[in-house]
Amino acid sequence: MMFLRSLQPIASCSRSASRILPPVAARGPRLTRFVTTRTTPYHINGQTYPLDDHSNVPPTILAKLDRNLHLNPSHPISILRSIIESHFSTFTPVTPSSPILTVTQNFDDLGFTPDHPGRALSDSYYLNKNHVLRTHTSAHEIETYQKGLNQWLLTADVYRRDEIDSSHYPVFHQMEGASVWPSSELYKLPQMNAELASKLAECPLIIEDTSSISPENPYQKSHDPEHAAQITQHLKHSLNSLIFRLFGPIATKDGEPLRIRWIDAYFPFTSPSFEVEVWWDGDWLELLGSGVMQQPLLNRAGVPDKSGWAFGLGLERLCMVLFSIPDIRLFWTEDPRFISQFTPGQITPFKPYSKYPPVTRDVSFWIPDASKKGVTQWHENDYCEIVRDVAGDLVETVQLIDEFTHPKTGRRSKTYRLTYRSMDRNLLNDEISGLQSEVERRTISEMGIEIR
Numbered sequence: 001m002m003f004l005r006s007l008q009p010i011a012s013c014s015r016s017a018s019r020i021l022p023p024v025a026a027r028g029p030r031l032t033r034f035v036t037t038r039t040t041p042y043h044i045n046g047q048t049y050p051l052d053d054h055s056n057v058p059p060t061i062l063a064k065l066d067r068n069l070h071l072n073p074s075h076p077i078s079i080l081r082s083i084i085e086s087h088f089s090t091f092t093p094v095t096p097s098s099p100i101l102t103v104t105q106n107f108d109d110l111g112f113t114p115d116h117p118g119r120a121l122s123d124s125y126y127l128n129k130n131h132v133l134r135t136h137t138s139a140h141e142i143e144t145y146q147k148g149l150n151q152w153l154l155t156a157d158v159y160r161r162d163e164i165d166s167s168h169y170p171v172f173h174q175m176e177g178a179s180v181w182p183s184s185e186l187y188k189l190p191q192m193n194a195e196l197a198s199k200l201a202e203c204p205l206i207i208e209d210t211s212s213i214s215p216e217n218p219y220q221k222s223h224d225p226e227h228a229a230q231i232t233q234h235l236k237h238s239l240n241s242l243i244f245r246l247f248g249p250i251a252t253k254d255g256e257p258l259r260i261r262w263i264d265a266y267f268p269f270t271s272p273s274f275e276v277e278v279w280w281d282g283d284w285l286e287l288l289g290s291g292v293m294q295q296p297l298l299n300r301a302g303v304p305d306k307s308g309w310a311f312g313l314g315l316e317r318l319c320m321v322l323f324s325i326p327d328i329r330l331f332w333t334e335d336p337r338f339i340s341q342f343t344p345g346q347i348t349p350f351k352p353y354s355k356y357p358p359v360t361r362d363v364s365f366w367i368p369d370a371s372k373k374g375v376t377q378w379h380e381n382d383y384c385e386i387v388r389d390v391a392g393d394l395v396e397t398v399q400l401i402d403e404f405t406h407p408k409t410g411r412r413s414k415t416y417r418l419t420y421r422s423m424d425r426n427l428l429n430d431e432i433s434g435l436q437s438e439v440e441r442r443t444i445s446e447m448g449i450e451i452r
Contacts, residue, residue, distance in 0.1 A: 038051060038055065038058075039051075042055075042057065042062070042127050044062070044065065044100065044127075045098065047100075049100075049127040049128055049131055050128055051128060052128045052129050053129070054121065054126040054127075054128050054129040055126060055127060055128050056121055056125060056126055056385075057125045057126065057127055057133065058385065058388075058389040059389070060388055060389050060392050061125055061133070061159065061170060061171070064157070064159075064171045064332070065099060065133075067157075067332070068157070069157070069173065069331060069332075070095075070155050070156070070157065070173050070315070071095070072339075073344045074339055074340075074342050074343070074344060075331070075339060075342065076319045076323045076325065076331070076342055076350075077173050077315050077316070077319060077331060078344075079342060079343075079344055079345065079346070079347070080246075080315055080318060080319050080322065080347075081155050081173075081175060081315060082344065082345065083245070083246070083345065083347070084153065084175060084177075084242065084246075085153055086345075087241070087242055087245050088151070088153055088177060088238075088242070090151055091151040091152055091153045091177060091179075092149050092151065092152045092153070093152075093153050093154075093155070094140070094144055094149070094152050094153065094154040094155070095154075095155055095156065096134075096137075096140050096154070096156050099133050099134045099156065099157055099158070099159060100127065100131055100132075100133060100134070101131070101132060101133075101134050101139055102130060102131060102132075103119075103129070103130055103131070103132055105139050106132050106134060106135060106136075106139045107119055107132075109139075109142060109300075110138055110139065110141075110269075111268070118135060122161060122379045122381045122382055123135075123160060123161055123381065124159075124160065124161065125159045125160075125161060125170075133158075133159035134156060134157075134158050134159060135158055135159060135160055136158055136174065137154050137155070137156050137158060137174040137175070137176050137312070138176070138269070138312075140154055140156070141154075141176075141178075141269075141297070141301070142297070142300060142301045144178075145180075145298065145301035145302070145303050145306075146301055146302055146303075150179065150180050150181065150306070150308075151177075151178070151179045151180075152177065152178060153175060153176070153177040154175065154176050154177070155173065155174070155175045155315070156173065156174060157171055157172070157173050158171070158172060158173070158174050159171055160172075161381045161384075161385055162381065162384070163380065163381070163384055163398065164384045164387065164388060164395055164396075164397055164398040165396075165397045165398075165399075166326065166327045166328060166329075166396065166397065167317075167320070167328055168328065169316070169328045169329065169331075169332075170388065171332075172314060172315070172316045172328075173314070173315040173316060174312060174313070174314055174315065175312070175313055175315055176310060176311065176312035176313075177310065177311055177312075178293065178308060178309065178310040178311075179234070179235075179238070179308050179309055179310075180293065180298070180303070180306040180307060180308030180309075181306060181307065181308055182305055182306055183305050183306070183307070184305075186224075186227045186230070186231075186307070189227070189230035189231065189233075189234055190230060192234060193230060193233045193234055193237060196234065196237035196238065196241070197237060199241070200237060200240055200241060200244075203241075203244050203248065203258075204248070204252050204256075204257040204258065205240065205244055205248075205257055205258050205259075205260060206257045206258070206259045206260070207240060207259075207260050207261075207262070208259065208260070208261040208262070209236070209261075209262040210261065210262065210263050210264075211262045211263055211264045211272070211274050212264060213229075213272055214264075216264070216266075217264045217265075217266070217271070217272045217273060218271060218272065219271070219272060219292070220271055220292070220294065220295055222295045223292070223295065223307060227307070228272075228292055228307075231292050231307065231308060231309055232272060232292055232309070234309065235274075235290055235291070235292070235309035235311070236262065236274075238309075239276055239288070239290060239311060240260055243258070243260055243276065243278055243287065244258055244260075246318070246322060246347075247278050247280070247322070249347075250322070250347075251278075251279075251280070258278065258279075259278065259279035260276065260277070260278055260279075261276070261277045261278075261279070261284060262274050262275075262276055262277075263275050263276075263277065265289055265291070267289055267291055268294075269291075269293065269294045269297050269310070270290070270291025270292055270293060270294060270309075270310060271291060271292060271294060272291055272292055273289065273290070273291035273292075274289070274290050274291055275287075275288070275289050275290075276288050276289075276290065280321065285321065287313060287318065288311055288312060288313035289311065289312055289313075290309065290310065290311035290312070291309065291310065291311075292307070292308070292309050293307065293308055293309060293310050295307065316328055316331060319331070322347050323342075323347060323348070323349060323350050324349040324350050325350045326350075326352070327396070327423065329393045329396070329423055330350070330423055332393060333393075333423045333424060335353075335423065335424045337353040338350075338353075338423075354424075356421055356422055356423075356424075356425065356426050356427070357421070357426070358396060358419050358420065358421040359419070359420045359421070359427050359429065359432045360417055360418065360419050360420070361417070361418045361420070361432065361433075361436045362401070362415060362416070362417050362418075363415070363416055363418070363436070363439075363440060363451070364402070364413060364414070364415040364416075364451070364452040365413065365414065365443070365449040365450055365451050365452055366411050366412070366413050366449060366450040366452060367412050367413070367414060367447075367449055368447070368448040368449065368450075369411070378447070380398075380400070382447060383398070383416070383443060383447065384398050386439060386442050386443055386446065386447070387418060387439050389442075390435055390438045390439050390442065391420065391435045391439070393422075393423070394420050394421070394422055394427065394432075394435070395418060395419070395420055396419045396420060396421040397417075397418075397419045398416055398417075398418055398419075399416065399417045399418075399419070400414060400415070400416055401415050401416065401417045402414070402415035403415065413452060418436065418439070420432050420435070
């Protein structure tokens with residue numbers, strides 16, 4: 001389920017208790033692309049993928065395919081996954097074997113229109129026009145339902161071309177979960193909800209529910225409103241319990257209750273839909289998206305007699321908050337000073353082992369005129385992809401600091417500040433100058449810019 005995403009008993013919660021990523025916002029199709037310099041087919045896990053005009057996966061991304069951070073028991077990503085799985089102990093954990101999917105699986109089967117921006121070469125990694133690196137865990141929903149699972153949690157690494165800063169990375173991890181019931185079992189929901197509500201009442205919680213059922217966020221016409229209301233209530237009870245499990249021990253240590261807020265949302269595969277926030281460090285922090293499953297999706301999966309709810313979340317986002325990890329690149333470091341700090345099953349704050357100084361470089365250039373024949377439209381993701389391919393995880397941020405249009409010629413100029421900083425060692429000026437020169441060379445060659 002493309003959210004920002006069981007029936008198990010909730011553990012007693014006395015005071016002494018120790019993005020489904022939303023779809024890419026509609027902004028029109030992008031025509032730009034990162035021009036791969038690769039000349040030989042991709043060979044991955046015994047399979048060969050011929051190159052074509054869609055191929056845009058650089059070596060820096062290929063090197064991540066077998067890292068499987070979510071399966072390393074001592075890694076924060078895996079620790080959080082395991083904690084959520086243990087909380088929903090009756091759910092079946094699902095881990096897809098490969099991030100390589102067909103375009104049909106990743107887009108077509110989920111109803112992405114041909115011009116949907118998520119398909120753009122500037123947004124997604126393509127091995128070729130028929131194969132893409134998974135952009136969301138939603139691509140595995142239909143096959144999971146087809147296995148006959150009623151309650152499941154699916155975790156996987158996903159790949160998207162993105163900006164460069166401390167909270168964005170081209171590889172990240174999503175978890176989504178779902179609970180569905182055959183129509184013949186929906187009568188059990190009121191009793192289930194009463195039991196869940198009773199256990200939640202023991203928790204030091206303040207739940208602010210500002211959501212509503214309305215024409216903008218309706219029950220589905222194919223659903224009995226009474227059943228849809230019970231499914232919605234079960235969803236909210238279940239996720240309130242999960243959030244307390246994750247945040248309660250930290251938030252309530254000073255005797256204050258944990259505050260949770262529910263608000264209306266829109267997601268393409270649920271209705272009604274909701275986002276959930278938690279009060280954290282003096283502000284509302286968005287945690288996840290959720291809702292009642294759209295019945296057509298279950299119909300396509302071959303289970304039209306079932307209905308239920310789903311949720312989705314980004315594991316990095318939660319890990320950075322719960323483990324106090326300041327930079328998303330740290331998840332990928334192989335420095336033992338990082339991984340040795342964590343223990344399976346425990347949420348403990350990260351202790352920085354060093355703070356190395358940054359090295360910055362500014363570069364200004366004229367961007368090519370996309371109105372001219374044969375010139376592709378400029379997009380920052382393509383520039384970031386070149387920077388990332390050259391510098392890897394040594395680049396900390398790529399920030400647009402100035403832009404203007406020449407009043408006479410109409411040419412557009414951009415100035416970027418590239419900040420380099422290693423998580424593990426000091427960087428030398430000569431080293432960074434070499435990387436910066438290579439970035440500029442490739443940007444000129446592959447994107448047609450002109451250095452000012």
